[in-house]
Amino acid sequence: MEIKVKNRMPQLGKISPEIFEEIIYPNLGYKNESVITGPKHGIDCAVTDIGGGRVMAMTCDPFYIVPQYGWEKAAWFAFHILASDLATSGFSPQFAAADLNLPPEIKDEEFKEMWEAFSKECSKYKVSIVSGHTAKYAGCSWPMAGGGFMWSFGDKNSYVTPAMAREGDLIMITKGAAVEAAAIMACTFPEKVEEAFGENFSKKSQDIFWQMSALEDCLVCSSYGLRDRGVTSMHDATECGVYGGIFEVARASQKGVKLYKDKIYVDPYVEKICGLFEMDPYSSISEGTLIITVKEKHADNLKEALGEKGIKSFICGEIRPQKE
Numbered sequence: 001m002e003i004k005v006k007n008r009m010p011q012l013g014k015i016s017p018e019i020f021e022e023i024i025y026p027n028l029g030y031k032n033e034s035v036i037t038g039p040k041h042g043i044d045c046a047v048t049d050i051g052g053g054r055v056m057a058m059t060c061d062p063f064y065i066v067p068q069y070g071w072e073k074a075a076w077f078a079f080h081i082l083a084s085d086l087a088t089s090g091f092s093p094q095f096a097a098a099d100l101n102l103p104p105e106i107k108d109e110e111f112k113e114m115w116e117a118f119s120k121e122c123s124k125y126k127v128s129i130v131s132g133h134t135a136k137y138a139g140c141s142w143p144m145a146g147g148g149f150m151w152s153f154g155d156k157n158s159y160v161t162p163a164m165a166r167e168g169d170l171i172m173i174t175k176g177a178a179v180e181a182a183a184i185m186a187c188t189f190p191e192k193v194e195e196a197f198g199e200n201f202s203k204k205s206q207d208i209f210w211q212m213s214a215l216e217d218c219l220v221c222s223s224y225g226l227r228d229r230g231v232t233s234m235h236d237a238t239e240c241g242v243y244g245g246i247f248e249v250a251r252a253s254q255k256g257v258k259l260y261k262d263k264i265y266v267d268p269y270v271e272k273i274c275g276l277f278e279m280d281p282y283s284s285i286s287e288g289t290l291i292i293t294v295k296e297k298h299a300d301n302l303k304e305a306l307g308e309k310g311i312k313s314f315i316c317g318e319i320r321p322q323k324e
Contacts, residue, residue, distance in 0.1 A: 042248030080213035087218030181284035
């Protein structure tokens with residue numbers, strides 16, 4: 001039988017919405033009525049009803065390890081990629097599992113340092129590692145060293161998804177645009193950055209690395225209040241950065257947006273690095289930047305709550321009717 005595909009997968013990177021709609025979405029196995037939020041483009045977590053007024057939120061991502069960062073920093077980032085996604089549900093991460101498909105060349109000492117650092121970060125946020133698989137395989141290479149999973153349980157009326165943004169909500173971002181893009185370039189090409197801007201600038205720009213997590217941002221929002229109590233949705237600005245993340249929220253919630261480009265903050269260090277490497281900060285990947293939709297009357301108080309934790313936030317738009 002001849003198999004025909006209308007749309008084509010990219011050579012690298014995430015698949016397009018068209019491929020998702022054509023191949024994945026129609027083929028999701030058995031339809032279980034307990035699934036509240038399943039796979040959708042722009043949705044960070046699945047949500048499943050487990051009865052008794054409780055739900056489970058779950059996410060998965062590559063177990064992303066970049067040895068050039070150093071094993072401890074690489075493991076820190078691997079944890080926060082997963083934890084940030086899950087925390088956008090409004091639930092703090094509780095459980096984790098990891099499928100480690102390691103390159104043959106990794107040394108025992110390197111693996112020990114990496115795994116201990118990952119476990120340390122799990123302990124810090126009270127995440128229990130409950131399952132996994134670990135092996136070396138030919139053909140495996142960095143940075144995609146397998147896959148990771150995180151999940152949590154919570155009240156059925158206490159989670160949010162990017163599909164829950166409502167007309168009149170304000171759009172807020174934390175930290176600013178292109179955090180991840182700038183951090184990656186600063187840490188990967190320190191000599192080039194130093195040559196352009198000096199040693200002190202290069203060292204400080206590498207510290208942007210530690211902003212590549214939205215976990216604390218999400219925890220502040222959850223503590224402040226979700227749904228009618230303030231925050232209606234959260235989403236991380238990964239693929240296509242702030243522009244792409246806001247677009248995904250609009251599409252998931254079937255709403256329009258009014259965006260104020262001049263209100264999208266770009267840190268001076270980030271701006272210079274983006275210029276050096278010819279990157280558009282507004283559409284560059286930005287793990288660590290949280291996109292928040294919040295009821296207008298709660299916006300100032302939420303900014304204050306984030307500020308108390310040392311997290312900068314900026315109102316840069318509003319949710320409008322879909323036709324706009």
